[in-house]
Amino acid sequence: MTRPDVVVVGSGPNGLAAAVTLARAGLRVTVLESQPTVGGGARTLDLGLADGVTHDICSAVHPMAWASPFFQQLDLAARGVELLVPEISYAQPLPDGRAGLAYRDLERTVEELGVDGAVWRSLVGGDPAATVKVALGDKRSVPLVDPRAAVHFGLGVLEQGTRAWGRRFVGDVAPALLTGVAAHTITPLPSFAAAGTALLLGTLAHAEGGWPIPRGGSGAITAALVADLEAHGGTIRTDHRVRRQADLPVAHCYVFDTTPRTLVDVLGDRLPPRDRAALTAFRYGDAAAKVDFVLDGPVPWTVPEVGRAGTVHVGGTRAEMARAESAVARGEHADLPMTLVSDPTVVDDTREVHGRRPLWTYAHVPAGSDVDVTEAVTRHIERYAPGFRDVVVTSRCVPAAHLSDHNENYVDGDISAGRASIGQLFARPTRRLDPYFSGRAGVYLCSASTPPGPGVHGLGGWFAAKRVLREFGIMALPSLAP
Template sequence: MAKYDAIIIGSGPNGFAAAITLQQAGLQTLLIEGADSYGGGMRTKALTLPGFNHDVCSAIHPMALASPFFSELPLADYGLRFTYAEYEVAHPLDNQPAVLLHRDMQAMEKELGTDFQPYKRLYAPFIDRWEELSEDVMGPLRFPKHPFLMGRFGLKALRSAKFIADGFQSERTRSLWAGIVAHGMQPLDQPATAAIGMMLGTVAHRFGWPIPIGGSQAITDALAAYYQALGGEIQLQTWVKDMADMPSHRICILDLTPKQILKLKNLKLSNDYKKQLEAFRYGMGVFKIDWALSEATPFQDTRCQQAATVHLGNSFEEIAQSESDTQHGRLNKKPYVLFAQQSMFDSGRAPVGKHTGWAYCHVPLGSEVDMTSAIENQVDRFAPGFKDTIMARSVMNTADMEAYNPNYIGGDISGGVMDLRQLFTRPTKSLTPYRTSDPKVYIASASTPPGGGVHGMCGFHAARFALADHFNIKITR
């Protein structure tokens, strides 16, 4: 008899989601993590100076409350709390006031002026129906449960980000849109690049972009506590290189990307399946900086201090050029930068009177060029004097990112490029992409639908298929 019903390799949000789903169904599971702490991209560490707590990877969590899986878990009972900024996003501009993303849709009318109506039409049909929409957009390709709603969403989401931007009259609105869609790490003129902007904007107006009190580690700790309360086991500091070395089990779920899976010994995959994994495409990498700061970031428009997330890139055209350059292997001296200032809203992140800064820019896959100056110049462009507030910094290039979390191949934090070819058919062209050619092995990483982000849905769906295939337990969601 197998010692475990299931073993899950990898303790990121998807690994935990798979493990929890299986444990909830009454299975006995073991979650194995190679690092000395669990969490994958959801870890908080003292990277700079004593008393400064930095989110190593994920920081602000737009999908944390919007996830159909996370929203049903009693994580508040295990200590998870969120806080919110005054504005969901600030987008500073050269020589004019910043444009702000308010959670309240009506507040956007004053912000956007004549563009308010097209902006509202973009999001309004989906904000109050997110729960229905999420059933179709947060999983594998299938006939939608809500076909008309999904159809309306798809007609917009499958457009290029540039096509949507061209429907706005004001450069301010175009810039705000550019900052949101550029999270997708693709050139903004490509098909389906509007999808990430549709998702992130919809959940911003429905749930906000919350900040976990205590750092991203707080999400991990709550997931771990709940999982262990269900009877699940966690084993740290165990890098699995050979499947034959694992305890006996009936099934295995891998929170790993294709490149890692291909390295596993004694994993019995067909040659055809291996070829499909070898053809999987990774996207842009990231260069990351964390700062210990002597004071709050001195944005010219002080309202930017009241947004946890600040998009730095100025105009739509500048951001589009930055993303296009990165896609084509070129480094841009004025990169699009995602900046976060969690300590403004969670005082435990830094000593009294001091602050943290968190930022990254996109770089070509695997690039190890030092982007410190380029990023700090972009911050200083909109917050003159920022460089003078830096007490210490921690930098991570793409190689550092992959060393920290092997799922980040070449610095790709999304588990593979999420373009039209790999949006739903990832990592293989299959309607059941969580299954591998070995009927006892499943994939639960961001390399499966719905892709990157802290939502756990890849792990949930992998576990759902495994339960139906091997334990005759059907989860219909």
């Protein structure tokens, strides 16, 4: 068997992005995956809940895949990946029969938000490309971007990340609509990390690519990466769990698409003491519990327009969402947990089979929770969609404590692979100038625990691959074009 130049541990989007980049540079690459299927947080599987109905195991909606410089160079469309863009990127139903709607069309959104429309435009109406450069870098380099865009983004984060977050809003719809996006971070609100997420994703919602859903599910992105890797000589070995160094084939370099915890478990004393201590100190955040539903019809939202959104944030008012997230931070389960909902058939009718359709939901819970949240999620959706129970055919819950059974990076159900604090945004995973270097020669980290953080963007893997290539004397990244 030919000895690989590089071994990549983990086949999530970042691991595959690293592997594709390195293989295209002419290196021999082997990917090791502990699960029987590849893709990490970007997999679509038949869970056996209904004949032919498939479910996205983790991520389902992909604004960052559209915006990512890595995927733009890879050209997903040329590889047969169709990113379907809903007319309404996301919606926020409110308790009194109203709803906030974030149309891809910024001007329509501004118009419907009325008195708060101008504030909305000032927060998320900027240049998407500039916002991506500011928010999705390696958090060590100064992005080559218009300084005005960076200052504008920073001021928005300062405003929406503090108790000043409501000072410019008059009504309650716009702040609730923005807070639903901020809550993706699973952290107390307001916070700087949540504000940064809200402004990035909020801006992308009005970009050309919006918040797209891949036709056929998230697994289509993984399939494109795997096909390119294999076309350039890379290999993947599934059902190969790496617990210790003896489980690793001999290679010149290793790239871990894992959390720092796994890296430390595998290498142990082979890491320099200071680096091992820093990686061990990396903190993980609160969690999500997953509920997959099978429905025999659309969710009967009180506001019909909500049913045209690719993503629905079920959380109520800004104050209600802040209370729910604070309860989770205290280690409590909120009565009405912050819940993210997506029905892919809004744009992809191929996901409906024999009148059955999947519904993807996540509910925020304390880290390590083993609670089945099916009833809590159902009750919360019913608040805005009376009769929801009547369209549910079956469901399956994966409590937070068991999410790591299908993705070891989700420590205690932390789907962000690390706490979303301001410190860990800029010192993720450690304070090293090179955030991807482990401290041991030839060993790198590239998961969502590294910059720029969570999301299906492949950038952690792409940035780490650049460092690895230097070990082979290759100073330029290879072309990713089909």
